[in-house]
Amino acid sequence: MVETLFFFLFAALAVVSAVMVISFRNPVHSVISLIICFFQIACLFLLLRAPFIAGAQIFVYVGAIMIFFVFAVFLLDIRTSMAKEKFSKWIVLGVPIALFFLIEIIALIAGGTFGQPSEEVTDISKLFSIGQNTEALGRVLFTKYLLPFEIISVVLLIGFVGAVVLTVKPRKED
């Protein structure tokens, strides 16, 4: 019961801050709202018994990605970043399409069935206890999904190299 209460608290805060992200005129305010939203989602991961994912959410999203955004907003002139009109003229088309998506998703969830726990896992409560959680995740990550893990690290490396190449100004030849 307490868990349900906390779920609704985190969910409501996440939705409200997500709406604030897309409705603020100043990008700095949007960044702050998105940080709040990411913290709420990390709390939801804790409710889902995924402490490692929650920690990674805070470290990666709040610690790295949002700092990228803060620096990008600060590097650019704030006056150019404040648009004259907040929304484009496509708002009359975009909002109904997104609401249609939402109704469709909710209809699918309400009418669907979602399968049963897989046969491999015998003792779910043991797997999801706090102490063994990260260990189990590491075992799966470094055995079954070792190749995707290596590929994703190369993708990340190429991404950051690309970002550096894009932003470094070419040195003038004397």
Added chain:
Amino acid sequence: MSSIPMEYYLVLSGILFSIGVIGVMTRRNIIVILMSLELILNSVNINFVTFSYYLGDLTGRVFSIFTMAVAAAEVAIGLAIAVNLVRVRKTMEIDEIDTLKW
């Protein structure tokens, strides 16, 4: 197991996804559009972790880690492009950025 039905998490994820879609389709500021993309990726992460928990399978968590890595790479490149774009074009509004060559 938790007392919260699985559908609650899925509906929350759908709501966040739709808010992100609205942001991508209606905002003009390129930085806010990138932030809405992050929101969409996060709602997918919620789905992954929810199914991982309720089906007792760790695959969903592994893939949510992959999603985070892809999001980090995407935002690094996206913001680099955005910063260059604003330097060259002196505007952040995507409605005015409609030519490939300048």
